[in-house]
Amino acid sequence: MSVLPTLTDVILQTYESxxxxxxxxxxxxxxxxxxxxxxxxxxxxxxxxxxxxxxDESLFGRVLILTVIPETIVILALVVVFLTLS
Amino acid sequence: xxxxxxxxxxxxxxxYVVARVRARRAALxxxxxYRKLVRMGTGEIARFMEETEYEREMNALGARYSGVDLxxxxxxxxxAKHFEDLLAWAEGELYENVARxxxxxxxxxxxxVLRGIYSGADAEAIESDLIRxxxxxxxxxxxxxxxxxxxxxxxxxEGTIFxxxxxxxFEDFEAEExxxxxxxxxxxTFYEQLIEDLPDEQYADRATQLYLEFLRAEIDFRNLxxxxxxxxxxxxxDPSEYYIDGGSLFDAEEVRRxxxxxxxLVEHVRESGYGDDLETALEELAAAxxxxxxxxxxxxxxxxxxxxxxxRYPVSITAVxxxxxxxxxxxxxxxxxxxxxxxxxxxxxxxRDLVML
Numbered sequence: 001m002s003v004l005p006t007l008t009d010v011i012l013q014t015y016e017s018x019x020x021x022x023x024x025x026x027x028x029x030x031x032x033x034x035x036x037x038x039x040x041x042x043x044x045x046x047x048x049x050x051x052x053x054x055x056d057e058s059l060f061g062r063v064l065i066l067t068v069i070p071e072t073i074v075i076l077a078l079v080v081v082f083l084t085l086s
Numbered sequence: 087x088x089x090x091x092x093x094x095x096x097x098x099x100x101x102y103v104v105a106r107v108r109a110r111r112a113a114l115x116x117x118x119x120y121r122k123l124v125r126m127g128t129g130e131i132a133r134f135m136e137e138t139e140y141e142r143e144m145n146a147l148g149a150r151y152s153g154v155d156l157x158x159x160x161x162x163x164x165x166a167k168h169f170e171d172l173l174a175w176a177e178g179e180l181y182e183n184v185a186r187x188x189x190x191x192x193x194x195x196x197x198x199v200l201r202g203i204y205s206g207a208d209a210e211a212i213e214s215d216l217i218r219x220x221x222x223x224x225x226x227x228x229x230x231x232x233x234x235x236x237x238x239x240x241x242x243x244e245g246t247i248f249x250x251x252x253x254x255x256f257e258d259f260e261a262e263e264x265x266x267x268x269x270x271x272x273x274x275t276f277y278e279q280l281i282e283d284l285p286d287e288q289y290a291d292r293a294t295q296l297y298l299e300f301l302r303a304e305i306d307f308r309n310l311x312x313x314x315x316x317x318x319x320x321x322x323x324d325p326s327e328y329y330i331d332g333g334s335l336f337d338a339e340e341v342r343r344x345x346x347x348x349x350x351l352v353e354h355v356r357e358s359g360y361g362d363d364l365e366t367a368l369e370e371l372a373a374a375x376x377x378x379x380x381x382x383x384x385x386x387x388x389x390x391x392x393x394x395x396x397x398r399y400p401v402s403i404t405a406v407x408x409x410x411x412x413x414x415x416x417x418x419x420x421x422x423x424x425x426x427x428x429x430x431x432x433x434x435x436x437x438r439d440l441v442m443l
Contacts, residue, residue, distance in 0.1 A: 051105030
């Protein structure tokens with residue numbers, strides 16, 4: 001059977017070929033997924049923030065900071081991108 | 087929201103509602119305010135309320151009423167406004183669950199209208215006693231209040247959950263000329279729909295499960311109060327006639343057996359699942375001659391439980407529940423203070439009647 005050596009090659013990754021996802025695409029994915037996560041987190045925080053402001057306007061500043069905190073994860077993703085591409 | 091949430095008209099917006107509700111919960115009167123209030127006369131209480139949350143209602147009603155009446159009407163109107171807000175904000179499953187509980191005010195309104203029409207009060211007098219917090223719209227309520235007869239009221243309720251049951255018990259009403267069958271029909275409808283079509287508990291999150299448990303407890307306590315009242319009054323009434331299905335504390339047969347004997351009843355509750363939570367309330371009941379102490383202890387236990395839940399499950403219906411209960415207690419407390427001061431009770435006597443945490 002010729003399957004066995006082929007299989008062994010695959011498992012041991014003896015083939016020299018390009019990765020399925022090139023570095024640039026992986027970097028783009030990293031940023032995209034991180035932004036997606038930040039967006040989802042901000043959805044909840046944002047609606048709570050609007051509710052809080054509706055009750056007490058003086059909370060605006062504090063609530064604004066809380067709302068953008070998930071944005072930091074996008075910045076971290078960008079750091080990873082620069083590390084990968086450099 | 088979580089993918090398990092049942093989609094009935096979109097997903098729920100817990101974050102928004104909980105943020106607003108928490109702000110309002112924090113703005114309720116605290117112990118210091120009560121301590122000040124019990125030392126005031128009715129006029130001072132009214133003035134104090136004008137400077138707080140109740141300003142708008144006090145100003146709107148100030149021309150028409152005065153004294154304790156003004157305070158009472160302002161309180162109920164303010165409560166109605168806040169609860170209407172809840173229904174206006176909530177969406178999806180959250181709305182369903184909040185409305186489930188707030189429909190008690192629909193039942194209250196229907197009963198008020200029935201009593202008003204029965205006793206020949208005019209539309210304006212009835213309207214001033216309505217609590218516009220439930221699902222029935224303002225137009226429906228106005229139309230009901232200005233109905234000519236009991237039939238007119240029932241006709242006006244067509245399309246609501248109360249229509250069929252009222253129609254069913256109308257014959258009894260005509261035969262006996264008493265409102266009791268109709269009022270029973272309204273109450274029974276409310277409690278039946280309280281636990282009808284509940285979301286599948288297996289798929290609900292923990293907080294929703296606890297809320298459903300709370301609704302069931304509501305039925306149990308209603309049954310318990312009814313049984314206690316019958317037991318105390320010594321009247322020859324069949325308790326199972328007032329029994330509401332759906333609770334876990336007793337079934338119809340047990341109510342009949344226990345209603346005759348207070349000690350047996352207390353023992354039964356102590357051994358049930360509520361025993362631990364209601365320890366103080368039960369002691370109060372065993373010792374006290376009147377039911378008021380027990381009912382206050384019951385209310386305080388419920389409120390405390392709801393508060394604990396709302397901290398344990400921050401983004402869930404329990405925060406809304408704890409607000410609803412706290413607001414109702416506040417209304418009851420201020421009313422008790424105003425009434426007590428009017429009839430000349432001492433501050434410490436009134437303070438004993440308040441439900442505080």
